[in-house]
Structures are given as C-alpha cells and as structure tokens.
Amino acid sequence: MKLQLALDEMNLVDALRFADKVAEHVDIIEVGTPFVMDEGMRGVREFHRFFPDKEILADLKIMDGGYLEASYAYEAGAAYATILGVSDNLTIEGALKAARDYDRKLVVDMICVENLPARIAKMEEIGVDILAVHTGADQQAAGREPIQDLQVMTEHAKKAQIAVAGGINSKTIDKYVALKPEIIIVGSAIGHADDPVAEAKAIKDAML
Numbered sequence: 001m002k003l004q005l006a007l008d009e010m011n012l013v014d015a016l017r018f019a020d021k022v023a024e025h026v027d028i029i030e031v032g033t034p035f036v037m038d039e040g041m042r043g044v045r046e047f048h049r050f051f052p053d054k055e056i057l058a059d060l061k062i063m064d065g066g067y068l069e070a071s072y073a074y075e076a077g078a079a080y081a082t083i084l085g086v087s088d089n090l091t092i093e094g095a096l097k098a099a100r101d102y103d104r105k106l107v108v109d110m111i112c113v114e115n116l117p118a119r120i121a122k123m124e125e126i127g128v129d130i131l132a133v134h135t136g137a138d139q140q141a142a143g144r145e146p147i148q149d150l151q152v153m154t155e156h157a158k159k160a161q162i163a164v165a166g167g168i169n170s171k172t173i174d175k176y177v178a179l180k181p182e183i184i185i186v187g188s189a190i191g192h193a194d195d196p197v198a199e200a201k202a203i204k205d206a207m208l
C-alpha cells in the first residue's frame, strides 16, 4: 500500500522544502492541480529532478485532449497522470495510449461520477491502470468523505488498482486501510499539520 502526498497549495520552493521533510514516509509525490495551474510542468520536472527515487504524479485532471495533455506530464517525468472519469471515453482512450507509449500509468479520478459501478466497468473495459475514489475539497467542506464510495469501488473493481482521496488523516486512516486500496492520497492533513513529519509517519505506519 502506497502513501501519496498531495501538494496543492504551495509554491515550488516551499513545496520542495516541505516534501524533503516528509519524504521518508511517502511513496508518491503528487504535484496537485492548483500547483500545476500555478507552475505548469516545471513543477513536475523539478520534483522529478529533486526526488529521483520517488514516483511523481501530475494531478492534471484532464477533461479533453487526452493524448496531448497526458504526454506533457509523462515528458516532464511523471510516473502517473490523472484524468477525470466524467471525460469522454475517447479522451480516456487517448490518455491511456500516451501512458502506454511512455510506459507510465494513468489514474482515472472518479470525482463527480454519478453511477460508479457502471463507470468502473467501462474504465476496466478500456483498460485503465488505477481508479481513484475522490471526495473533493468543496464536497469535504459540506461534510462528505470518501469511505462509502471506496466500499462501492472495492466491490466493483475487478482489475484496476484502487486509490482513495478526500480529507484522510491519521485519525481516520484505519477505516481506509481496512478496505485495502493500493494507494492512499493525503494532502491537507499532512500539509496543514502542526507536525507534518509526525502526521505523515502516523499515516504511513497505519498502512504497514
């Protein structure tokens, strides 16, 4: 089980310094969507350069132009790029072709997918690598969490690896670990912690 650290709100220099502090407890470093909007692929390139032993994920949340946009992430050194599950199937097939051409992985973010079982089946038919259950920041602010969607995902996904994100922290980690996703994604709990190293360690220790 891998811990993915999501870096969403920092500038490049602060994010590199922050990641360096917690890196020993983290398997995948996510260059988050706001970060990518702010820095572009420079953020992905710099993280790949500074952390050659970590896998880098570019959280592009692609919605169109699947092949081209995913290629930007893989060219920059990302091991993973993300695409939205609500995208057209053609867009997902294009991004998956880029993943195959670069020998990297495609993560389908299932945020706002209404019929999860049907979309999971279609994504597996297309052959995507990883399906990510995701309760977004705005949904979290309305009191939602990803545990029920993760239960649906674990019941229906037959081939794809499973990731989960959405406000997970050291107090809630155990119920997510119990459902055995391959990847647990944590952003604000580590990023906003008084002691980020202790929070990252507590979360990673719960996964071992």
Ligand SMILES: O=C(CO)[C@H](O)[C@H](O)COP(=O)(O)O
Residues within 6 Å of the ligand: 006, 007, 008, 030, 032, 033, 059, 134, 135, 136, 137, 165, 166, 167, 168, 185, 186, 187, 188, 189
């Ligand atoms: O993709 C994201 C927001 O769109 C976040 O990176 C992801 O949800 C993890 O952050 P948090 O743990 O704060 O929810």
